[in-house]
Amino acid sequence: MSLPASRRLKIGLSACFSHADPSRPLFTGKTLQYVEQSIAHWIMSAGAMVVMVPCPTGETAKGDVTLSHYADWLDGVVMHGGADVWPGSYGEEPLRPEWLGDRVRDLYDLAVVEAFSQAGKPIFGVCRGLQLINVAFGGTLYQDIATQVPGAQLHRNASTYDRHQHDVHIVQGSRLAELYPNTYMARVNSIHHQAIKDVAPGFDVEAWSVPDHIPEAIYRHRGHTGKSYIAATQWHPEFSNPDSPTLDDSVLLQDFLSACERAKTRPGVSHSPFQIRDRATRMLRRALLRRK
Template identity: 45%
Template structure:
């Protein structure tokens, strides 16, 4: 059986000035993949491949290498977490200098997402990836939850990182709820300070934070499989130590099942 080929969008590291103080490879722009994401995706008969960004200022120009070529050759796409989505990608100015985001990565991932969407290939978004899906479909974001939603619970604790958890409510009857035996409540990790504000076109909410109602998961009602979640399922893979926690395997296996079904139809 031919393996499923799952593309994963690249995180981007930019050299910090003065680069001489860092030295070595850190004087160069790096495209990288967080190991936990790759290990979460990798299963028997599944290969994970990082898709490098193509930017106007690079050695290769978009006219020379088309991201749509990846969408044609690969079977599915994972948009991994990372830097903020730039407010300018959804028509706003940054409210704070620390929230300018990564406009270069935005352009690359939006083009990549749209290419997979046009090809009818399944897409899943993790944290920033969920926000990127919303923006690519015309939605907006809260630039900073504590500032714009001061009544919200804490959604990020840098000292606790992936050990920061909170409750969510799953939409009854939603596909996400069905993956967890019809559960309507659960617990997930939380490492984000931005969140979905106005929903993108044809997106529906499948989970919200408790008790603040912050959007935690979205699904596209269009013709192909698109799902985004604010939490990091790669940090919750395997058996959940707490029965309330939503282990990462059901989400991945549902995604891979959609990928295999799409590939078989093709």
Template identity: 40%
Template sequence: MTLRIGISARLLHEPPAGLGLPQKRLQFLESSMAHWIMAHGAIPLMMPFVDEASPQLVNRAPVAEMVELLDGLVLQGGIDICPETYGEALRHPDWAGDPIRDRYELALLRGFIEAGKPVLGVCRGAQLINVYFGGSLMQDIPSDCEGATLHQDTARYDRLMHDVSFEPDSLLATLYPAPLPHRITSIHHQCVNRLGDGLVVEARCPQDGVIEAIRHAGPGFVLGVQWHPEFHLNLDEALQGLLDSGPVMQAFLDAAWASADRPRTAATA
């Protein structure tokens, strides 16, 4: 059997006019995320957002049924998390985020955690995991962390890189035993501030101490990384030397096999 991995949808509430879909909310899956999962032999399936305020809605979103059909959840990156979602007041309109997407993804996250199925959060997804467990975020690293290194550069986007160091005895240190700092992509201006209940820090940026990865210390697999491992595939010359994305995905899929109530064949072992 092949693992079926659910991926949360990215939402586009007001599509550009040139797409020919005026007044239609779009939901989409970024292709490199799908490729990262498929490269390891699993099937990526986007979990549809259902607007429960829509007059066309007949039934509530069947989160429990979708969770039952799938073997794990990957939370995509994207727009900021709304400060009100973690109980803070918005300090700047540019950081308002998307509370609709917050509610949608928190419901998915809750469903998979309660079912004991693994969760992997990428960038925004790592931040959402922290919020789910009662933590908070820095709304803007340059404003909240004096002297911080650059973590986001709109002009360079996925060409901005910095080092990351793994905490001793962490899962990531086990997956990547080389002791030297590793290079990763950085596309975020927000990060973990107050750590959520039951979470442990897995990685930091050595230049400023910004938290770059977190993990739930309880049973099961719940891991969030602040960088974009899916962007580390098929690297061009400018991006050579970035952290191998394979071990993180394989650890997540191994956890999915461990929790799946289905046979694992020799081809997928």
């Protein structure tokens, strides 16, 4: 029998941005916030309800709804894939103009991570989401694997896109190894040209790419007693290809949703990744006010 809405988990999904474009024939000059349907359907596949978490500030903002309201109401959040992370978010200058990323989306995503972390709610990151979480907690990124990691394999192929794959080594003794017992190597998709360089303090790498040893999955260190669940993968668990099977990512989803279920009765200790409460939210508000 189908569960009623009141008994289903409510999972937030961070928004992708399409900034105001006067040349766009539809919604001309308007800012669009949206989700890619595969990731929403992936979360829904386990019976959870998905709610996009829109950016509450900007040129059309009205009312008093905040990201903290969403974090208090929802049971957890998934950080979406998408655009490059702006190098300024981790203290670097862009090495090339095409690697500028999306600073506004960075500020929004950082504020989302901050709000859910302060509420003690679980967070799961996908691709850009992994990179953003790493930056939020003090890590850095390679702006471009091909030019900054000598001997690296190809991690993004524009023509094959989500069918491009490589192997990962699962770190023994990690949470990921417990989820996939007796699995030392696994096949995953690979759709990124940026990646973790320095891992954020307090996080463990749970999987490395083979053979070039680039972080592919991270998890908040178990020693952080009481802190909320935070995990992320560089690959896209929502993309599946029956012609070329990859790791069973339903296991990852169930682990995240189980953490969300636990947090309903025992949320994690409130924690700001920026040490100062609501700092990312204030930065986002100031940045968008200047754009008016």
